[in-house]
Amino acid sequence: MSFEVINPGMLTLLQDSGRQGFQHLGITSGGPMDEHAYYWANRLLGNTPDTNQLEITFGQLKLKVNAATCIAITGADLSARINDKPVRNWCTYAVKQGDTIEFDTPKQGLRAYLAVKNGFECVNKLGSCATVKREKIGGLHGNGDPLKQGDVLRFHVCSDVIDQRAPKWTIPDYDAPLELGVMPAYQNAAFSHDAQMTFFTSAYEVSQNIDRMGYRLSGAPIKSSLDGIISEGIAFGAIQIPxxxxxIVLMKDRQTIGGYPKIGCLSSLGAGQLSQRRPGQTVNFSPMDVADAEVERRLFNRVIFG
Structure with missing residues (x-):
């Protein structure tokens, strides 16, 4: 009643919806970088929305199936295969004892999500199994480690066949031009009109310096009138200007406080889209009202949570 990890890949982490209520203690939330792909994987299987699953970054994961269950694969196209047969993303599949599940390197996007019916068995830390390597918390063993060769991912057997596919309109194109809305927030007023115009009319390239803490972008520099600020709490998607x-767009494993001026903040769904972009891809920004972000999220929640 488990998957055995034959090859853990570049970075495979056990994630649920995140660790909430501890940022005042310096403990960040963790959770899925791409909430859209994560929540859709659980929806396809009929799992509760926060059921844990695997976030597979850069691919190369290989699992051996030791008991029958159903899985869903969403997110990046990492050339997934079951028993060496290519399978499509954004679908569910029944697997049985002796099967293998493999992922190759990215063809489109960066992070794939593999969910299993009813989730994996693990011990929660502070109410969550979300893996945060820097804080050494969460994951299969509770110590923040990514999956390793020989790890055993236990689950409850599911003999039912679940045959679901995400609607076409929900499936992102991670190679499409990306424009993300930015809500004015934090120190927005400390950026001149010219600086803001530069920010909103320039294309920024995703640099090599990206991880679950932050996405560093390169492009036309912008300056704030502030030399620095007193460190303050930081939300997922906040855009720091060092x-x-x-x-620098701050992501799920960000530090909970920071002292650089911030021009604004992405929505969580917007930050999730950015998390699927690879080095060399570009992103543009445009002003976004908080009300528009709220409507976007409510519509998404209506589909996922009913």
């Missing part, structure tokens, strides 16, 4: 003027 001294070199190159934006």
């Amino acid at each position: 001294n070199d003027g190159q934006p």
